[in-house]
Amino acid sequence: MTGPRIALFAEGGDWHAARLGESFAARGAALVRLSLDRAMLATGTETGVELPGFDDGLPDAVLVKTVAAGSFEAITLRLGILHALRDLGVPVWNDARAIERCVDKAATSFHLARAGLPTPATWTTEDREAACRIVARECGQGPLVLKPLFGSQGRGLLLVERPEDLPPPEATGGVHYLQRLVRSPAGLFEDYRLFVVAGRVVAAMARRGATWITNVKQGGEPLPFTPDARMTRLAVAAAGAVGADYCGVDLIRDEAGRALVLEVNSMPAWAGLQSVTPVDIAAAIADGLLAALPQRRQLAAAGG
Structure with missing residues (x-):
């Protein structure tokens, strides 16, 4: 009996994809790398989904x-394809719902707050006049940060202290996502990334x-860091609030x-x-996904 075959949706010759391939191979699983733009919804086929490299059926799992x-x-x-794969009972890490909740920062903030997790106050609007009123009202308590709704890696962040600081709507895609600036203790510019896999923090850095x-x-320095129990609980709860497996x-x-929780x-x-960190993060992802396969299959069979 052959080991599980995992579809990895990744672009180009990515370092992360190579590490994941090695980790899954070491555990007897085959990782098949492809791009989501090569996948197809085809209702005339048995499953309704076609993936290059899986002509004989669906993958045992998908890693995005x-x-x-x-x-x-x-x-x-592309998101519809991920939804379809999940509906077909294929474990998808992360599924389209989690990706949609995280790519859209406003949705992330909503789900974090709805789960009762401490997170900075945010306001998101397409109405520029409303955004100006928010800035005028809130900046008396300190600056706000304007973030691209779909941005990542610190690109496009802007400190806003008065309405005049807001850029024209075309610079923000017509959406103003404003978040209260959080000042760290002792004047440090420091925050923390906790990496969660299958409900467990496996690594962290400052x-x-x-x-x-x-x-x-953007030039920040990664530093070794051991989170305390409260930070660990917050990270796990945040992953759960958006439905993320990793x-x-x-x-x-x-x-x-x-x-x-920021994001x-x-x-x-x-x-x-x-x-x-000494933790092999790709190995932790492989272990978490492979350990979830039997459980996911049982849930799918039961209609969960």
Whole structure:
């Protein structure tokens, strides 16, 4: 009997994909790398989904590393394929629901707050006049951060202290996502990335910057870090709030030392984190997904 065959949706010659391939192979599983834009919905076939490399049926599981940029129509189709695979009983890490909740920062904030998790106050609107009123009202308590709704890796962040600081609507896709700036204790520019796999924090790092933008891609320095029990619980709860099987959860401490959840990344990179932790993160993902296969099959058979 052959081992499980896992479809990996990733783009190009990605370092992460190579590490994942090695980890799954070491566990007797075959990782088949493909791009979501090569997948097809085909209702005239037995399953209704066609994936290159799986001509004889569906994969045992799907691991989503990246969803490439594309038109609204293309992204809708790609997410639809992930929805279809899950509906067919294929375990999908992460499934389309989790990706939709995490890619859209407003949706992330909503689900975190709805779960009762401490997270900075946010406001999201297409109405520029409403955004100006929010800034005028709220900046008396401190600056806000304007973030791209679909941004990542610290790109496009802007500190807003007065309505005049807001860029024109075309610079934000017509959407203003504003979040209260959280100042760290002792004037440090530091936050934390906790990597969650299957409901467990497997690795963590601190990110320290010369400015309030601490992302590694923007010059932040990754540092070894051991989270306390409260931060660990928060990260696991945040993953659960958005339905993520694996994710990077960003936390920050406010001036009183209280931990808050900033964001959840459902397709996280981990090269920076891997550089400061002895944990093999790709191996942790492989172990978590493979351990979930029998349980997922039972749930699918029971209609769960």
